[in-house]
Amino acid sequence: MDDSGEQHSETNESGNLSETEVMKRILELCKENERGVTEKMLQGSMPSADPMLRANAINKLLKQTKLEIMKQGTQLLYRLKDQKQSNKGTDDEERIVYAIIEEAGNKGIWSRDIRMKSNLSLTLLNKVLKTMEGKKLIKSVKSVAASKKKLYMLYDIEPDVSITGGSWYSNQDFESEFVEILNQQCFRFLQEKLDAAKISADPISRINNSYVTSNDVWKFIKDLGISKIELSITDIESILETLVYDGRVEKHVVVRGARSCEDSSSSSSTVKMYRAIKPLVKSTGLMRMPCGLCPVMKDCREGGVISPSKCIYFKEWFES
Amino acid sequence: MSKNEIELCAKLLNEHFGAVVETVASHLMKEGSLPFKLILASVKQPILEVKKALKVLIYHQFVDVFVNSIGFFEYSVNIERILFIIRYPKYIYVAKLLYNDYGEHIIEELLKEGQLTMSSVIQRVVNRLKPALTEDEIRKVPKSIFDTFVKMAETRFIRRTADFSEKSVENQLKELDDEAETKQFEIPKVKLNLIEIEKDDSDTVSSKRIKLDTSQPDDGIYWAVNFARFHQYMRDLLVLDAIKTHYDDEKAVEIARIIFRLTETKMLPLAKVTPSVSKQDICNQALKESICSSSSEVDLYLRMFNDDVNYRFISKVEESAGGGMYAINIFKTIDKLLHFTITSIVESQFGSKTCRIFRLVLTKKYLQQKQIEDTAMIPSKDCKELLYLLFKEGFLKTMQFPKQPDYAPSRTCFVFTVDIPDLCRTLIQKCFCAVHNAIVRRTYETQQHKLLLERKVFIDAVIANLQQQNSGEDVQQQIEDLNQSFSTHDKELLGRIQKLTTKLELSECQVDETLFLMQTWVLMNFQ
Numbered sequence: 001m002d003d004s005g006e007q008h009s010e011t012n013e014s015g016n017l018s019e020t021e022v023m024k025r026i027l028e029l030c031k032e033n034e035r036g037v038t039e040k041m042l043q044g045s046m047p048s049a050d051p052m053l054r055a056n057a058i059n060k061l062l063k064q065t066k067l068e069i070m071k072q073g074t075q076l077l078y079r080l081k082d083q084k085q086s087n088k089g090t091d092d093e094e095r096i097v098y099a100i101i102e103e104a105g106n107k108g109i110w111s112r113d114i115r116m117k118s119n120l121s122l123t124l125l126n127k128v129l130k131t132m133e134g135k136k137l138i139k140s141v142k143s144v145a146a147s148k149k150k151l152y153m154l155y156d157i158e159p160d161v162s163i164t165g166g167s168w169y170s171n172q173d174f175e176s177e178f179v180e181i182l183n184q185q186c187f188r189f190l191q192e193k194l195d196a197a198k199i200s201a202d203p204i205s206r207i208n209n210s211y212v213t214s215n216d217v218w219k220f221i222k223d224l225g226i227s228k229i230e231l232s233i234t235d236i237e238s239i240l241e242t243l244v245y246d247g248r249v250e251k252h253v254v255v256r257g258a259r260s261c262e263d264s265s266s267s268s269s270t271v272k273m274y275r276a277i278k279p280l281v282k283s284t285g286l287m288r289m290p291c292g293l294c295p296v297m298k299d300c301r302e303g304g305v306i307s308p309s310k311c312i313y314f315k316e317w318f319e320s
Numbered sequence: 321m322s323k324n325e326i327e328l329c330a331k332l333l334n335e336h337f338g339a340v341v342e343t344v345a346s347h348l349m350k351e352g353s354l355p356f357k358l359i360l361a362s363v364k365q366p367i368l369e370v371k372k373a374l375k376v377l378i379y380h381q382f383v384d385v386f387v388n389s390i391g392f393f394e395y396s397v398n399i400e401r402i403l404f405i406i407r408y409p410k411y412i413y414v415a416k417l418l419y420n421d422y423g424e425h426i427i428e429e430l431l432k433e434g435q436l437t438m439s440s441v442i443q444r445v446v447n448r449l450k451p452a453l454t455e456d457e458i459r460k461v462p463k464s465i466f467d468t469f470v471k472m473a474e475t476r477f478i479r480r481t482a483d484f485s486e487k488s489v490e491n492q493l494k495e496l497d498d499e500a501e502t503k504q505f506e507i508p509k510v511k512l513n514l515i516e517i518e519k520d521d522s523d524t525v526s527s528k529r530i531k532l533d534t535s536q537p538d539d540g541i542y543w544a545v546n547f548a549r550f551h552q553y554m555r556d557l558l559v560l561d562a563i564k565t566h567y568d569d570e571k572a573v574e575i576a577r578i579i580f581r582l583t584e585t586k587m588l589p590l591a592k593v594t595p596s597v598s599k600q601d602i603c604n605q606a607l608k609e610s611i612c613s614s615s616s617e618v619d620l621y622l623r624m625f626n627d628d629v630n631y632r633f634i635s636k637v638e639e640s641a642g643g644g645m646y647a648i649n650i651f652k653t654i655d656k657l658l659h660f661t662i663t664s665i666v667e668s669q670f671g672s673k674t675c676r677i678f679r680l681v682l683t684k685k686y687l688q689q690k691q692i693e694d695t696a697m698i699p700s701k702d703c704k705e706l707l708y709l710l711f712k713e714g715f716l717k718t719m720q721f722p723k724q725p726d727y728a729p730s731r732t733c734f735v736f737t738v739d740i741p742d743l744c745r746t747l748i749q750k751c752f753c754a755v756h757n758a759i760v761r762r763t764y765e766t767q768q769h770k771l772l773l774e775r776k777v778f779i780d781a782v783i784a785n786l787q788q789q790n791s792g793e794d795v796q797q798q799i800e801d802l803n804q805s806f807s808t809h810d811k812e813l814l815g816r817i818q819k820l821t822t823k824l825e826l827s828e829c830q831v832d833e834t835l836f837l838m839q840t841w842v843l844m845n846f847q
Contacts, residue, residue, distance in 0.1 A: 168697065174698075174699035174700070176698065176699050176702075179697050183697075202617070202620050203567070203569060203571070203572065203620055203621050203624045204620050204623060204624045204627070206569075207624060207627075207628070238695075238697060239697070241695065242676060242695075242696065242697045244683075245676045245677075245679045245680045245683070245695070245696065246672065246675070246676050246679070247660070247663055247675070247679055250630045250631075251630075252629065252630065277566070278565055278566070278568065279565075279660055279664070280562050280565050280566060280656060280657055280660040281657060281660040281661045281664050282664070283664060283668065284661050284664050284665055284668075284833075284834045285827070285829075285830030285831045285832065285833040285834040285835075286665065286747070286750065286751055286754060286830075286831050286834040286835075287664065287665055287668040287669070288827060288830050288831075289754060289758065289827035289830070289831065291750075291753065291754035291757050291758070291831075292665070292668070292669070292750075292754065292831075293668065293669055297750070297753065300753075300757065302760060307760075308756075308757035308758075308760040308761045308764070309760060309761060309764035311757070311761065314761050317823075318816075318819075318820050318823065
């Protein structure tokens with residue numbers, strides 16, 4: 001089941017039932033027949049409903065754990081999930097732990113913190129957590145900040161960006177190669193713009209034409225198709241930011257004016273512009289001789305074990 | 321003065337002025353200021369030698385003389401002045417750039433002797449040029465040298481040091497401070513006809529004439545190189561260079577040069593910003609020199625400078641009816657250059673990732689470890705490693721912000737920051753060390769092959785002699801034989817030493833470029 005399908009069904013009423021109504025009907029039907037409802041019975045009760053719509057409704061109910069699905073012979077049987085029954089196994093401990101985890105929200109909570117808050121013993125808590133995980137009430141998530149730490153949160157909650165790490169992480173690993181490639185591609189784009197702007201006649205347009213908005217870079221990266229995941233403009237901006245700190249790009253913020261980009265959805269009235277630059281200093285004189293890079297400079301003195309006259313770095317440097 | 325500086329000074333003096341001068345200066349550096357008797361006692365050299373060494377040091381302004389409270393003369397070393405020796409090639413280059421060959425020769429003579437009277441400078445330069453010129457040409461030379469000299473004094477590249485013509489030495493020392501600044505550049509009278517211009521072999525007439533009237537009117541008025549002015553010019557060159565790299569546009573550089581030229585006379589030596597120039601003046605000058613085709617083009621460039629908020633090398637300082645006043649932000653440019661230099665040092669020493677972290681802290685000033693990890697987009701494990709590497713090497717410093725007054729580490733915020741003045745001084749010391757090492761290595765290598773090098777010098781001299789005498793067939797044969805006296809191994813060795821010496825000398829100059837930038841920054845930052 002995907003979101004687009006759901007939206008589609010809600011808009012496409014065409015005299016038929018909407019999804020929520022279908023869901024309601026299914027629940028009613030299940031309540032009437034405690035032993036279960038077959039596909040045929042569903043079809044019979046609402047012949048006007050589209051099978052797709054019905055399937056979607058059932059999927060949704062299953063996800064909400066209001067229904068459970070069983071098999072009888074060759075056909076499927078839907079039955080109302082007994083809330084009381086499902087809570088039958090939950091004792092007081094589970095309820096306490098559940099409350100603690102629920103409180104933590106999408107940030108999750110570390111098992112040790114649960115223990116501190118709940119005052120349960122380690123073995124008991126582990127058992128409770130395991131059973132709750134089995135019931136799909138909670139799930140454990142690994143944080144990027146501390147890979148050994150297991151965080152617990154409610155089953156249907158999407159973990160926070162600070163835990164998953166956002167676009168730059170896959171399975172707790174920082175994708176430094178991916179970042180590196182994006183970094184290079186963004187710079188290439190800016191560099192090309194800079195070269196292209198050189199032909200402009202007057203000095204001001206030469207500079208202005210080499211400026212690129214973050215939106216342009218985002219489009220370029222999207223068209224390039226190097227990213228499997230969807231990157232947001234903020235993601236691209238943080239990549240561009242790394243280029244600024246590499247000293248290869250300068251950033252400029254302008255008020256949205258004539259040069260603004262089309263999308264009016266973002267609320268800010270400023271646009272971030274980027275431009276490739278040449279570093280003012282390429283290599284310094286100090287670094288062009290071995291002493292600049294020498295790791296044992298502190299111990300180097302005339303007459304010592306390490307001395308400029310016997311320095312092997314000098315020797316290598318002469319050969320080069 | 322640090323240990324590195326003292327060691328470097330000793331090496332420089334030894335290389336250029338010999339061992340006795342070095343020992344005298346080393347003692348003075350160690351002891352601060354000393355009267356002559358004490359120098360003599362500690363140096364343990366013959367009195368004449370010490371006197372001579374001291375004379376050399378005073379002549380070159382390496383040593384200052386002052387009268388102490390009891391009335392004795394005391395001598396103290398001026399270390400900064402000695403360190404300028406590394407920069408001598410640069411000064412000569414600048415002089416050549418601005419005043420052609422005559423300027424070059426004048427500065428070379430002044431640097432070689434420390435200080436000279438105007439007439440002797442002209443005499444020495446004429447002597448230098450004599451062999452290469454014909455009789456007719458040489459007659460015009462003294463006047464041209466004189467003109468160049470006057471020009472250099474006007475632009476303050478050279479200055480008067482002491483005037484022994486009228487007063488006694490004691491008066492000189494007392495009145496040195498009271499002397500009006502303008503008098504430093506006043507040109508004395510010189511009788512150009514006294515300059516010997518005849519070739520050596522036919523100077524019987526002139527020597528007679530000199531005997532008749534030997535004294536030049538400027539006797540006792542000594543001139544020396546004005547290093548501060550040279551540094552100012554070199555600093556301006558750095559600024560122009562930065563503008564050139566940044567805008568990649570010759571016209572932009574030319575406009576900046578115009579502003580420098582227009583403000584040259586009004587400029588204070590250590591001002592952070594040039595005096596402001598009106599747009600009108602810049603336009604007029606640019607059109608006169610046909611750098612730009614119209615005043616609107618100049619206007620475009622000026623606007624471009626002013627709009628470039630990240631760099632702002634040149635900015636509008638005043639809004640007035642005539643289109644505003646513009647000035648070059650010298651210190652800002654030097655500051656930018658320094659930032660790039662330091663980051664480039666970090667980059668070549670630790671790699672680009674580390675450089676990113678460093679620049680991040682440099683721009684944002686104060687950052688916590690977590691913030692650095694997030695913004696730099698480097699995996700947190702690597703980031704920590706690089707961050708602490710920078711910390712260990714002294715490029716980053718931490719600051720503590722305790723949440724409670726007990727400074728307990730668990731309740732304290734640690735932020736990383738860059739202490740630029742401190743880092744700059746460390747790097748300056750490193751530069752001194754590097755130059756010192758290069759000199760040591762160079763002398764070591766030449767010492768190792770001393771015999772071979774001496775033989776080479778001797779044989780070269782013999783060959784030159786032979787060539788001067790005649791150029792017959794047998795002479796060619798003799799030269800060939802002399803050259804054969806070096807084996808292939810020797811020749812290879814000589815080539816190697818030659819290459820290595822040039823490489824080391826070049827890197828000494830290059831390190832000095834870094835050094836100069838940093839020293840200028842420190843000087844301007846703490847004035």
